[in-house]
Each structure stands twice: as structure tokens, then as C-alpha cells.
Amino acid sequence: MAYISQRGAYWRAEVRKRGHKPIYRTFDTKQQAREWAQRIEAEISIGIFVDRSEAERTTLGDALDRYAREIVPTKRYPGQERTRIARWKKNDLAWRPLAVLRGTDFAKYRDARRAAGRAENTIRLELQIISHLFEIARKEWGFETLMNPLKNIRKPSGSRARDRRLLPGEFEALRSRLAASLNPWAAPAFELAIETSLRQGTLFILRWEWIKLPARMIEFPPEARGAENKGVPARLPLTRRAVDVLRALTALWQRDRLTNPELCRFGPVNVDLGELTGPVFGTTCNAVLLVWKRVVKSDNGFPNLRWHDLRHEAASRLFEKGLHPLEVASVTGHRSMQMLKRYTHLNPADLLVKLG
Incomplete structure (x- = not known):
């Protein structure tokens, strides 16, 4: 049954029906209240009523x-x-x-x-x-x-695919400028980003416990592997250059511990016994990226270059070494060949030798 009552300048309609909680709404006119009440009663009678009051x-x-x-x-x-x-x-x-x-x-x-x-x-x-x-x-x-x-509505298409790679001479110039900065970890991070193809989020949480230098392998624990197409392989093979950079980082840790014995902000590193524990980098991702941006955007900088472009560079270099797409995917962690293709930008001039 419907009840219509006036509340000041408005009209209140209330519908009561056995098996349903009371339903009510306020209207500007009595006619609007009556029409709404009749519609609700009809919907309840034929069993199609759904309460919208919560959403309202x-x-x-x-x-x-x-x-x-x-x-x-x-x-x-x-x-x-x-x-x-x-x-x-x-x-x-x-x-x-x-x-x-x-x-x-x-x-x-x-x-x-x-x-x-x-x-x-x-x-x-x-x-x-x-x-x-x-x-x-x-x-x-x-x-x-x-x-x-x-x-x-029409959704935005998302980010446009990028194809920026390092131009001839840019690698050496970038490494030199990063090495000249006040952050000694910036240049090694730059090289490892290319040698390992790791995203910045994963690169800067690397721990020595995961790295097996004699075997040239990084073994990621399950909680560090990520999910879907942003994951990393359980075991990541390392290039010889990557091993050299990591060994240089152990020396950097040793130097810092000698100059600052209280260094414990980033965890213990026992280099003397050959037992490496704690983070690989004695700095934060943000600190390195600040140095990176200053170098890239400076006068005579590197136009339209982003840190994530280094992952594109890494994937492309793996193909240029002659690796099969499945082998490249096992390094980069891509689980979709379509996405791997998006990250690969081969130099057409390098294909001339193969074409004959």
C-alpha cells in the first residue's frame, strides 16, 4: 500500500508491501509522488522490483x-x-x-x-x-x-609505443656523465639496466642473496617475480659485463664501509668473508633517477630519452646477439610475444648482411 504525505514544501511517498522493507522517496509535487508509488507497487506485484535506494x-x-x-x-x-x-x-x-x-x-x-x-x-x-x-x-x-x-564512452587508447634506442656514442657519453655525478651508484645502475633488461622497480630491489656470481645467475624468490606480463623469470642469466659491474659494486660497498663503518642504512654487506647480503645498491631508485634526469635534460643532453627506454635497448641487443625470441623472452620476462615485439627495435642497416 502507498502512503502520500506532505512534508513542508515537499511530498513524501512511501510504499509498504509484505515481504519488502518500506520504500520511500521525496518529490516536489503530489502527482510525482503518486506516479512513483504506483510504479513501484506494480514492479513489486510482478516481481521485477529492485531496490535502488542504496545507489541513490x-x-x-x-x-x-x-x-x-x-x-x-x-x-x-x-x-x-x-x-x-x-x-x-x-x-x-x-x-x-x-x-x-x-x-x-x-x-x-x-x-x-x-x-x-x-x-x-x-x-x-x-x-x-x-x-x-x-x-x-x-x-x-x-x-x-x-x-x-x-x-x-570512448576510452583513451593508452600510451603510444616507443622506439627510442641509444644512438651511436650515447652509451659512452651517458656512462661518463653518470660516473662523474656525486652518486657513485648511478653509472652501475645504468649499465645493469641494459645488461639485465630489468625494470627500474625490480633493479633497485636486487639483493646479494639472490645473485650467484660464480654461476652468472640471479635467482628471484617468488615474492619478487611479479605477475602477468610485468614479471621476471625465476632465474635470470647474467652477461659477463653484468658480472663485472656487480663485482665493481662489491668494491664500492667495501670502500663505503671503510670510510663510514656505521653504514647500515641499506643493510649489512660482508665483503671480507665473501658472503654478500643486503641490497645491491646503496642508494634509492629516486636518487639515481634524479641524477639521470639532470644528465638527460641538461645542455647537450639526450633528447626524448627515458630510463624505461633502456629496457627496449636491452631487448633489442639480445636479438642482435642472435638469440631466439623464446630465449629473449626468458631473459626479459615477457610472457607475450606481442609485447616482446613492442620492446624490440632492430636497426634495418644491420639486416643488410643477412639479406645479402
Whole structure:
């Protein structure tokens, strides 16, 4: 049964039906309240009614808070997800109920971010978290009737594939400038990035316990291997040059311990006994990247070169050594041949010898 009552300047409609909790809503006119009540009663009678009141009360900001509590801790990079959530909560859309958000709202957000100069991949990831939130709300939070408005808009295509490799002479110039910096770990990190093809996140968490120099192998524990196409192989073979760089790093650790016996910030390294423990680098990823950016962006620098381009350089060099694609993938950790192809940029001039 429906009950219509006036509350000040508004009209309140309430529908009560056996087996259902009371449903109510406020309207500007009595006619609107009566029509809504009749529709709800009809939907309950024929068994198609789904309560939307929760979606109408829950704002995007409230849903983001719940998403941060329940879903984000299960993500591989929860810190990045929390940063995106914090950015969304500053947006005006965070104050609006989930039920009233439309695709046009997010299309306007997409266009505004583009106008602000944000990268396509950045915008894609920001929209992706909201799309996943709507799917979780619909499937697991009881909002069955809630439509995902992001399915109705054109998504950014993501980052463009890069093909930047080191030009002739750039390797030597970069190594020289990095070695001349105040951070003695920058140049070895640069060389190891190319010799191992490791991403910066994995490179800077390397530990001596994982490295078997006599066997020329790095054995990654399960928790350090990553997942999906961003993983690393369980055992990574090392080039002879990589071994030489690692041996030089042990000498660097020994020098620092002699000049600073209290050095313990990055863990113990017992070089005297030949037992190496702790991190490989006595610095942070951020410290090396700051040096890198100063060198790359300086006068007579290296235009359009990024640290991640070193991984492209590494993959391309492995092919140039004559390795089979499966052998290259076993080093780079790529689990998709399509992605491995994206990281490989061979010099057409080097193919002339093979072509004859």
C-alpha cells in the first residue's frame, strides 16, 4: 500500500508491501509522488522490483572509500590506486550519487584531463578504477540495477609505443656523465639496466642473496617475480659485463664501509668473508633517477630519452646477439610475444648482411 504525505514544501511517498522493507522517496509535487508509488507497487506485484535506494544514497566519494578499504589492499600496487582515489575525491563528481552519474559526466572529465595535458595512459588508468568500482558495486555490493556509465564512452587508447634506442656514442657519453655525478651508484645502475633488461622497480630491489656470481645467475624468490606480463623469470642469466659491474659494486660497498663503518642504512654487506647480503645498491631508485634526469635534460643532453627506454635497448641487443625470441623472452620476462615485439627495435642497416 502507498502512503502520500506532505512534508513542508515537499511530498513524501512511501510504499509498504509484505515481504519488502518500506520504500520511500521525496518529490516536489503530489502527482510525482503518486506516479512513483504506483510504479513501484506494480514492479513489486510482478516481481521485477529492485531496490535502488542504496545507489541513490551512496555518493561516488563514499563508494571510493569502500573501494579503498576492501579492494585496493588486494591490488599489486595499492599505493598508485590510493593516489588515483585521492585525486577522484577532489573532483566534483565525488559528491554525486552513483545512480545519477552518466557517461557524459566521465566524457567531460576525460576531455578536461586531455585539455590539461595529461597523458592518454594516465587518463585511461583514472577511468579504469571508476569502471572497476561500478562493476564491483553491481556484482558484489548489492547494486544490481546500477549501470556502468563508463561502458558508454570512448576510452583513451593508452600510451603510444616507443622506439627510442641509444644512438651511436650515447652509451659512452651517458656512462661518463653518470660516473662523474656525486652518486657513485648511478653509472652501475645504468649499465645493469641494459645488461639485465630489468625494470627500474625490480633493479633497485636486487639483493646479494639472490645473485650467484660464480654461476652468472640471479635467482628471484617468488615474492619478487611479479605477475602477468610485468614479471621476471625465476632465474635470470647474467652477461659477463653484468658480472663485472656487480663485482665493481662489491668494491664500492667495501670502500663505503671503510670510510663510514656505521653504514647500515641499506643493510649489512660482508665483503671480507665473501658472503654478500643486503641490497645491491646503496642508494634509492629516486636518487639515481634524479641524477639521470639532470644528465638527460641538461645542455647537450639526450633528447626524448627515458630510463624505461633502456629496457627496449636491452631487448633489442639480445636479438642482435642472435638469440631466439623464446630465449629473449626468458631473459626479459615477457610472457607475450606481442609485447616482446613492442620492446624490440632492430636497426634495418644491420639486416643488410643477412639479406645479402
